[in-house]
Amino acid sequence: MLLPLWAVGCSDSSTAGPGQDAGDSPQIDGGSTPDGGGENPSGLLPPSMSPVLTYCPFTDASDLGQFEGRTVVRVCHSGDTRAGCDVNTLADALSQVSSGDWIEIVGDGPAYNQCGVIPATLSDIEIVGVCGRPHLQNKVCQSKGTFLNLGRDISISNIEVSDAKISQQEGRNGAAVRDQGLGNLNLSYVYFHNNQNGILGGKGVIRIDWSRFEANGSPLDPGFTHNTYFSADVDNVIINYSLFLRAQNEGNNMKSRAKRMEFHCSVSASLDGIDSREMDISEGGELVITNSLFEQGAVSANSNIIGFATEAGNPDRRHEMQSIVIRDTDIINDRSGGSFVAYNAFNGFTMDLENVRFIGSGEHLRKTNDGMESNTEAGSESFSDRAGAGLPAYSDDHMQLPMPRGCPGFEYF
Numbered sequence: 570m571l572l573p574l575w576a577v578g579c580s581d582s583s584t585a586g587p588g589q590d591a592g593d594s595p596q597i598d599g600g601s602t603p604d605g606g607g608e609n610p611s612g613l614l615p616p617s618m619s620p621v622l623t624y625c626p627f628t629d630a631s632d633l634g635q636f637e638g639r640t641v642v643r644v645c646h647s648g649d650t651r652a653g654c655d656v657n658t659l660a661d662a663l664s665q666v667s668s669g670d671w672i673e674i675v676g677d678g679p680a681y682n683q684c685g686v687i688p689a690t691l692s693d694i695e696i697v698g699v700c701g702r703p704h705l706q707n708k709v710c711q712s713k714g715t716f717l718n719l720g721r722d723i724s725i726s727n728i729e730v731s732d733a734k735i736s737q738q739e740g741r742n743g744a745a746v747r748d749q750g751l752g753n754l755n756l757s758y759v760y761f762h763n764n765q766n767g768i769l770g771g772k773g774v775i776r777i778d779w780s781r782f783e784a785n786g787s788p789l790d791p792g793f794t795h796n797t798y799f800s801a802d803v804d805n806v807i808i809n810y811s812l813f814l815r816a817q818n819e820g821n822n823m824k825s826r827a828k829r830m831e832f833h834c835s836v837s838a839s840l841d842g843i844d845s846r847e848m849d850i851s852e853g854g855e856l857v858i859t860n861s862l863f864e865q866g867a868v869s870a871n872s873n874i875i876g877f878a879t880e881a882g883n884p885d886r887r888h889e890m891q892s893i894v895i896r897d898t899d900i901i902n903d904r905s906g907g908s909f910v911a912y913n914a915f916n917g918f919t920m921d922l923e924n925v926r927f928i929g930s931g932e933h934l935r936k937t938n939d940g941m942e943s944n945t946e947a948g949s950e951s952f953s954d955r956a957g958a959g960l961p962a963y964s965d966d967h968m969q970l971p972m973p974r975g976c977p978g979f980e981y982f
Contacts, residue, residue: 612778613757613758613778613779613810614978615779615810615978615979615980615982616758616779616980616982617980617982618978619758619779621697621698621726621727621757621758622701622702622727622758623701624699624700625677625699625700625701626641626643626653626673626699626700627651627653627700639669639670639671639695640666640667640669640670640671641655641670641671641672641673642655642656642662642665642666642670642671642672642673643655643656643662643672643673643674643675643699644656644657644658644659644661644662644672644673644674644675644681644703645657645675646675646678646679646681649675649678654675658683658685659672659674659681659683659684659685659696659705660683660684660685660686662674662685663685663686663687663688663691666691666694667691668690668691668692668693668694669692669693669694670694671694671695671697672694672695672696672697673697673698673699674696674697674698674699674703674705674728675699675700675703676698676699676700676701676702676703676704676727677700677701680704680705680706680707681703681704681705681706681708682706682707682708683705683708684705684708684709684710684714684715684716684717684733685710685715685716685717686710686711686717686719687716687717687718687719687720687723687750688719688720689719689720689721689750689751690720691720691721691723692720692721692722692723692751693721693722693723694720694722694723694724695723695724695725695726696716696723696724696725696726696728697725697726697727697728698726698727698728698729698758699727702727702728702729702758702760703727703728703729704729704730704731705728705729705730705731706730706731706732707731707732707733707734708733709733709734709735709743712735712739712740712743713743713744713747713749714733714743714744714745714746714747714766714769715730715733715743715744715745715746715764716730716745716746716747717747717749718746718747718748718749718750718754719749719750719751720750720751721750721751721752721753722752722753723750723753723754723755724754724755724756724757725746725754725755725756725757725759726755726756726757726758726759727757727758727759728759728760729759729760729761729762730745730746730759730760730761730762730764731745731761731762731763731764732763732764733745733764733765733766734764734765734787735765736789737789741765741787741789741790741794742765742766742769742787742790742793742794743764743765743766744764744765744766744767744768744769744770745759745761745764745766745767745768745785746761746767746768746769747766747769747770748768748769748770748771748772748775749770749772750771750772751772751773752772752773752774753772753773753774753775754771754773754774754775754776755775755776755777755778756768756775756776756777756778756780757777757778757779757780758778758779758780759780759781760780760781760783761780761781761782761783761785762781762782762783762784762785763783763784763785764785765785765786765787765789765790765794766785766786766787766794766795766796766797766798767782767785767795767796767797768782768797768798768799769798769800770798770799770800770802771799771800771802771803771806771827772800772802772803773802773803773804774803774804774805774806774807775799775803775805775806775807775827776806776807776808776809777806777807777808777809777811778808778809778810778811779809779810779811779982780811780812781811781812781813781814781982782796782797782811782812782813782814782822783796783812783813783814783815784814784815784816784817784842785797785816785817785820786816786817786818786819786820786844787817787818787820788817788818790818791818791819791820792818792819792820792845792870793820794818794820795816795820795821795822795823795824796813796814796816796820796821796822796823796844797813797822797823797824797825798821798824798825799823799824799825799826799827799830800826800827801826801827801828801852801886803825803826803827803828804827804828804829805827805828805829805830805831806825806827806829806830806831807831807833808830808831808832808833808835809833809834809835810833810834810835810976810978810979811835811836812835812836812838812967812981812982813835813836813837813838813847814836814837814838814840814842814967815838815839815840815841815842815844815866816839816842816844816845817842817843817844818843819843819844819845819870819871820844820845821844821845821846821847821848821849822837822838822839822844822846822847822848823837823847823848823849824846824849824851825848825849825850825851825854826851826852827854828854828855828888828890829854829855829856829857829890830850830854830855830856830857831857831858832848832856832857832858832859832861833857833858833859833860833861834859834860834861834973834975834976834979835861835862835973836861836862836863836864836967836970836973836981837861837862837863837864838862838863838864838866838967838970839864839865839866839868839869839903839904840864840866840965840966840967841866841868841965842866842868842869843868843869843870844866844869844870844871845869845870845871846871846873846874846875846876847863847864847865847874847875848863848874848875848876849875849876849879850875850876850877850878850879851876851878851879851880851881852878852880852881852886852887852888853877853878853881853887853888853890853891853913853915853916853918854888854890854891855888855890855891855892856877856892856893856894857894858893858894858895858896858898859894859895859896859897859898860896860897860898860973860974860975860976861898861899861973862898862899862901862970862971862972862973863875863898863899863900863901864901864903864970865901865902865903865904865907866903866904866963866965867903867904867905867963868904869904871907872904872906872907872908872931873907873908873909873910873911873935874900874902874907874908874909874910874931875900875909875910875911876911876912877893877910877911877912877913878891878912878913878914878915878918879911879913881913881915882913882938887915887916889916890916891914891915891916891917891918891919892918892919892920892921893910893912893919893920893921893922894920894921895910895921895922895923895925896921896922896923896924896925897923897924897925897974897975898924898925898926898973898974899925899926899928899958899960899971899973899974900925900926900927900928901928901929901955901960901971902927902928902929902930902931903929903955903963904929904931905930906930906931907930907931907932908931908932908933908934908935909927909931909932909933909934910933910934910935911935911936911937912934912935912936912937913936913937913938913940914936914938914940914941914942915938915940917941917943918940918941918942918943919942919943919944920934920942920943920944920945920946921944921945921946922944922945922946922947922949923946923947923948923949924947924948924949925946925948925949925950926949926950926951926952926958927949927950927951927952928951928952928954928955928957928958928960929952929953929954929955930953933949933951967981968981
């Protein structure tokens with residue numbers, strides 16, 4: 570498969586992202602390195618440089634029926650008579666494509682009041698926003714999600730989704746993406762905000778690159794809907810260069826029951842949101858955090874910033890591996906007291922902290938059971954406030970957050 574204009578490759582062994590072939594070496598052209606070296610693990614250009622945000626087939630492609638050798642079905646707004654418009658709804662596009670095809674949603678117009686079900690018969694489908702970022706708003710399929718995914722190896726890129734909500738009677742947990750698929754989902758350059766859930770469910774490998782989840786959560790069920798919520802059927806969540814901001818109604822910025830979660834060069838921040846934890850790894854597993862930033866705001870509803878194995882008291886709901894690795898990461902507490910990392914220790918639990926900066930008041934590590942553990946810590950520092958750590962004063966504007974350390978090309982968006 571040929572690479573799209575914005576794909577630069579993907580180096581890990583997980584499922585490839587939109588237009589990516591697993592095994593390609595990541596490169597980043599023209600990106601800055603705010604605090605150090607290393608390579609961009611996402612393999613994609615930052616939003617300010619990526620053609621995916623400006624690509625438009627009506628002006629940038631000579632063949633409106635094909636894209637990089639793949640069959641395309643293009644969704645345009647009703648009344649758009651340009652050559653190359655195929656259908657007016659996402660549902661019609663999904664009914665016409667076959668496995669391996671490409672769906673483009675044209676974004677240069679009003680929001681779409683639409684949703685779509687990706688059937689179990691489809692695999693390797695890529696849904697991409699073109700001509701700007703299309704906005705799908707205020708529509709949920711089958712009382713589940715704006716995108717209800719039942720397929721396999723599905724990719725969604727450059728799409729905005731908001732106001733995915735269902736009633737109390739329907740379950741009060743509508744999602745931008747309800748992932749009930751057969752395995753593997755890739756999200757890049759998506760913006761999911763003001764839904765009851767940003768993403769809910771999952772199976773296999775979920776990969777998120779250069780995406781923003783903001784202000785998701787439901788007042789109908791405080792504390793039970795989240796910016797992101799990954800199920801226990803997920804083998805690995807891999808997050809690169811992404812933002813998780815101000816979850817609402819006591820939801821977590823990230824709640825995960827996955828066996829493994831990787832969080833690289835990314836940011837989770839309460840800001841002014843009444844959220845719960847910045848990250849809740851409910852059943853333990855393997856947690857790896859590198860070169861990232863966590864910030865808990867003053868009105869957060871939870872005294873913990875990161876929680877691990879918080880719901881793992883039942884052995885039947887506990888992953889076999891139990892480990893935390895946090896490296897080159899800043900954890901900021903703008904709330905009074907509490908704890909930075911609260912954890913339960915089970916099954917030969919290990920913790921490895923390296924070059925972690927704890928900024929603000931509160932207990933660095935809070936163990937809440939009497940399980941055996943093996944911990945190592947090197948190069949960590951403690952600061953009583955932001956000024957002591959050389960960081961700017963608190964602002965509820967995420968664009969004013971400090972940069973995560975050692976992330977090539979990182980930018981807020």
